[in-house]
Amino acid sequence: MPELPEVETVRQGLADVLEGQRLVAVSARRPDLRFPIPADFQSRITGRRVASVGRRAKFLLIRLDGDLVLLSHLGMSGSFRIFSGEAPPLQPHDHIELQTGAGVTVRYHDPRRFGFVDLSAAEDTSVHPMLAKLGPEPLEANFTGRYLASQLRGRATSVKAAILDQRVVAGMGNIYACESLFRAGISPRRTAATVVGKRAEALVSAIRDVLAQAIGAGGSSLRDHRQPSGELGYFQHRFAVYGCAGQPCPGCTCDLASSGGVRRIVQAGRSTFYCAKRQR
DNA sequence: CCTTCTCCCTGCAAGC
DNA sequence: TGCTTGCAGGGAGAAG
Numbered sequence: 001m002p003e004l005p006e007v008e009t010v011r012q013g014l015a016d017v018l019e020g021q022r023l024v025a026v027s028a029r030r031p032d033l034r035f036p037i038p039a040d041f042q043s044r045i046t047g048r049r050v051a052s053v054g055r056r057a058k059f060l061l062i063r064l065d066g067d068l069v070l071l072s073h074l075g076m077s078g079s080f081r082i083f084s085g086e087a088p089p090l091q092p093h094d095h096i097e098l099q100t101g102a103g104v105t106v107r108y109h110d111p112r113r114f115g116f117v118d119l120s121a122a123e124d125t126s127v128h129p130m131l132a133k134l135g136p137e138p139l140e141a142n143f144t145g146r147y148l149a150s151q152l153r154g155r156a157t158s159v160k161a162a163i164l165d166q167r168v169v170a171g172m173g174n175i176y177a178c179e180s181l182f183r184a185g186i187s188p189r190r191t192a193a194t195v196v197g198k199r200a201e202a203l204v205s206a207i208r209d210v211l212a213q214a215i216g217a218g219g220s221s222l223r224d225h226r227q228p229s230g231e232l233g234y235f236q237h238r239f240a241v242y243g244c245a246g247q248p249c250p251g252c253t254c255d256l257a258s259s260g261g262v263r264r265i266v267q268a269g270r271s272t273f274y275c276a277k278r279q280r
Numbered sequence: 281c282c283t284t285c286t287c288c289c290t291g292c293a294a295g296c
Numbered sequence: 297t298g299c300t301t302g303c304a305g306g307g308a309g310a311a312g
Contacts, residue, residue: 002305002306003305003306006305034288034289034306034307034308058305058306073306073307074305074306075288075289075305075306075307076289076290076304076305076306076307077289077290077291077304077305093290110289111289111290111291112288112289112290112291112304113288113289113290114288114289114306114307115306130307154282155282155283156282156283157282157283157284161283161284164306166306166307173305173306174304174305174306175305176305220305222304222305223291223292223304223305225305242305268283268284268285269284269285269286270306271303271304282312283311283312284310284311284312285309285310285311285312286308286309286310286311287307287308287309287310288306288307288308290304291303291304292302292303292304293301293302293303293304294300294301294302294303295299295300295301295302296298296299296300296301
């Protein structure tokens with residue numbers, strides 16, 4: 001499910017119901033997700049008040065009173081749902097449940113269990129092993145064309161693989177990497193080191209634009225992903241290339257036969273979608 | 281260091 | 297219908 005826009009949507013939904021509230025009941029219904037759930041998870045967070053719900057890359061950071069941060073990553077199939085009042089029966093793969101003093105239930109659901117939770121002391125969160133090497137947030141001011149070009153310099157891999165590297169830019173995933181490259185008119189197969197100057201500026205702009213627009217649309221709902229409220233995101237209807245193999249490229253005015261349409265290739269084991277005519 | 285490959289896990293769709 | 301196969305939004309760790 002989740003790339004940066006989806007995680008940001010989840011963050012907003014959780015912030016609405018958790019911030020300022022005390023966690024009056026906590027349960028972990030199995031001992032592990034991708035990694036073991038900390039043994040003292042329940043006892044350490046029960047009774048604490050949520051100060052804020054933040055995000056770094058694709059990680060949620062639920063800051064609790066008393067110098068403690070609950071870190072959460074949704075992996076491929078993780079989702080949070082919020083229920084006010086009486087919650088419906090637990091479903092398979094509902095792994096973690098939080099209840100607030102205001103009677104709200106928050107459930108973490110994750111069929112594939114590639115997600116995880118961890119606890120971190122607040123002053124150590126930025127050096128947590130999962131967060132320490134992350135690159136800049138793509139929507140913040142320090143993510144610039146000059147910075148991106150400096151990171152891609154000397155790299156022989158494809159630009160698409162490079163922007164999926166969380167050390168280069170934090171929070172990019174497969175969908176928005178494809179969509180960003182399409183918008184920038186850059187082939188995903190292009191050698192990373194050749195993305196310099198105006199090309200790098202164009203790519204940074206495209207990344208910022210597509211992520212901001214996706215957040216504005218409530219993220220993308222593929223498969224069963226929803227916002228925590230249960231509402232669907234709708235940015236998936238605006239994909240230009242992702243999942244559109246064989247369809248006409250929305251940027252080409254010529255017919256399908258002469259443009260070739262949207263192609264699917266595999267790079268570093270992940271599907272890439274692009275238009276070979278419009279992206280160079 | 282850089283890059284690619286494999287694996288973790290379940291569910292779904294497509295193909296036979 | 298039922299089985300097999302491939303694929304899926306992520307990322308760690310090993311291997312080259």
